[in-house]
Amino acid sequence: MALLPDITAFYGAGDEAGRLTSGRTIGTVELVRTQEILRAHLPPSPASVLDVGGGPGVHARWLADSGYEVLVVDPVDKHVGQARNQGLAACLGDSRELVQGDVSFDAVLMLGPLYHLPDSTGRARAWREAHRVVKPGGLVAAAALNRYAKLLDLDSPHALDIATTGLRVRPDGPTTYYHDPSDLCAEAWQAGLGDLAVYGVHGPAFEALRAEERRTGTKDLGAKALEAALAAARFADGHPELVVSSLHLLAVARRPRTPEASRLLPANGPESRR
């Protein structure tokens, strides 16, 4: 499996640990929404969770604090060290080739790896690995970026390119992959997962929050903006057609209990769109 030097350099320079916890409204919305969506789908604690691409362990931390037995896997040394420094179990690894055994976790999270896997073969491997290590009936939750939401960003010179190709190629950093939301469902389905649903994590307000950051020069936009963004995102959960307004998506799926078990297609899944 190819190493990921550009990923290591990218995260070495950034503050991934503070992205969700530094008080930036956009980060707080992502943290709160990810927590509430996962809590609605995870088995009760104690249960085992493999956090693939878990980074410095922000989600692993609250899951462990809630009684889950969490293992963080990440290809970036710095992240594994940051996770261990806060007492979490963590090891180096790649979503496309996990060393964990078959059917060994009650839930598998992939909150980030799919952004960094621009080729479909890599993403298919990551989904298949998640399916392999999760127990029958277990949860697989995967985050993705939505290629169409950038069209709401009037300041982005890349919006049309991203909507058309799904790719953001940076001269000095890793290429980012943006999904078509229905392809996200198709990938999970092709890996053998069922019971699919896709949520908009930030919901419709993401680009409005970013525009407000630019207008005010501040990243903590206050309680009113936070509550409005959360209310809009929760409203959108009941309206699958609004999922395309959210930049960050969270797909939840289950490994069928038996190979023969029927796998229900989601209301906003591939068959309903084509």
Ligand SMILES: C[S@@+](CC[C@H](N)C(=O)[O-])C[C@H]1O[C@@H](n2cnc3c(N)ncnc32)[C@H](O)[C@@H]1O
């Ligand atoms: C945007 S960060 C998200 C971190 C954390 N899961 C969160 O939601 O806050 C993406 C993470 O995916 C990791 N990653 C990138 N490529 C990966 C791969 N092929 N396998 C596993 N993790 C990967 C990165 O090192 C990084 O920690």
